[in-house]
Amino acid sequence: MNDLIIVGAGPVGSHLAQKMQEKSLNVLVIERSNEIGRPLACSGHVSPDIWNFVPEDARERLYQNEIKGANFHTESDKEYTFYKKETVSYVIDRVELDKLKAEEAQKAGAEYRMGETVLEVEEKEDKVIVETDSDTYEARMVAGCDGASSTVRSKAGLPEPDHFYQGILCFSNEKDSSDHVDVFLEVPKFFGWRIPRTDSVEYGAAVPKGENPRKWLNKVTDGYITEEEQENICAGAIPIGPPEKVTSERIFLAGDAAAQTKPFTGGGILYGMRAAEKAAETIDVEEPPSLEDYEKAWRKELLNDIRVGSIAESAYSWPEIIQRAGMRFFEGEIGVHMDRPTSLFSIQQIKTLFKR
Numbered sequence: 001m002n003d004l005i006i007v008g009a010g011p012v013g014s015h016l017a018q019k020m021q022e023k024s025l026n027v028l029v030i031e032r033s034n035e036i037g038r039p040l041a042c043s044g045h046v047s048p049d050i051w052n053f054v055p056e057d058a059r060e061r062l063y064q065n066e067i068k069g070a071n072f073h074t075e076s077d078k079e080y081t082f083y084k085k086e087t088v089s090y091v092i093d094r095v096e097l098d099k100l101k102a103e104e105a106q107k108a109g110a111e112y113r114m115g116e117t118v119l120e121v122e123e124k125e126d127k128v129i130v131e132t133d134s135d136t137y138e139a140r141m142v143a144g145c146d147g148a149s150s151t152v153r154s155k156a157g158l159p160e161p162d163h164f165y166q167g168i169l170c171f172s173n174e175k176d177s178s179d180h181v182d183v184f185l186e187v188p189k190f191f192g193w194r195i196p197r198t199d200s201v202e203y204g205a206a207v208p209k210g211e212n213p214r215k216w217l218n219k220v221t222d223g224y225i226t227e228e229e230q231e232n233i234c235a236g237a238i239p240i241g242p243p244e245k246v247t248s249e250r251i252f253l254a255g256d257a258a259a260q261t262k263p264f265t266g267g268g269i270l271y272g273m274r275a276a277e278k279a280a281e282t283i284d285v286e287e288p289p290s291l292e293d294y295e296k297a298w299r300k301e302l303l304n305d306i307r308v309g310s311i312a313e314s315a316y317s318w319p320e321i322i323q324r325a326g327m328r329f330f331e332g333e334i335g336v337h338m339d340r341p342t343s344l345f346s347i348q349q350i351k352t353l354f355k356r
Helices: 010-023 047-051 056-062 094-108 151-155 215-220 269-282 292-318 320-330 341-345 347-354
Strands: 002-008 028-032 063-067 071-072 080-085 091-092 111-116 118-123 126-134 136-145 163-172 182-183 192-196 203-208 231-242 250-252
Touching: 002 010, 002 126, 010 094, 010 269, 028 094, 047 056, 047 091, 047 269, 056 063, 056 094, 063 192, 080 094, 080 320, 094 111, 094 203, 118 151, 136 151, 151 250, 163 215, 192 215, 203 215, 250 292, 269 292, 292 341
Parallel strands: 002 028, 002 136, 028 111, 071 182, 136 250
Antiparallel strands: 063 091, 071 080, 118 126, 126 136, 163 203, 163 231, 182 192, 192 203
């Protein structure tokens, strides 16, 4: 019997596998895709904190561009620019990140089963049984790192995130190494984006239920590329608002399955990996009550930033006149950390405002 089965081999699942395997546990990772990182389902625009979660020599493998600011476009085509003197974020190769994290986990000793879809997850008093379309496995605990539409979450009867957006993105073969991203606020409830990746450009949009994602993607790309020039289109759900419980007796969730995401961007790579580290620190697979410690630890780590991020998310639905007033106030140099919206109230941000 395995100590831990992890469903999902994205960066969160693999980071958890690595950390748990380093505790001398017997870890099995089950991934429905035949290839790590494929199909691509989300962007690779991350804060500088990413380098804390990969080996020192990974930068050359992952790096695509360095971002120092953002241009926000309102519905009436007004533009507001925000920037930092230092790097705000990095654009990385998302597929290579998945592969790198899986390599680290396997090097630590974790076993991977590829191309298997989980059909059933059954909790027993002393174990969890996982049935796939190929085999049946047993473990002391199971971790659901299987994304927004988590099978583990559903089979365990755990509550869903507060709400979802439907994200869609594409790439073009434009050469663009500029250091600003573009954010389009005309997209209903959320936003669209343009991210320069040096050898290409990523375009995307995220919309609420009932909207046509492709329509808004075309709206974002209009003026840059034609619809025929959109390449490698991919889509996926974006969970927002973690439920009040992400654990049962022997099952826990991490990453998008637990909606450990930034409400104002939808990004979840680093939040999920931070939560995975808290899981590794607090969970004893032989002591199911330790899952309560994980619940407390990850919420202490992330919840304040998620709450402040929810306020920023609501601003996308404000009338344009109010959006413009707010952006005029903050426009220019900023001191905010991309992953920590609570830094909006930091001394660095206050000093930046008063320097103007």
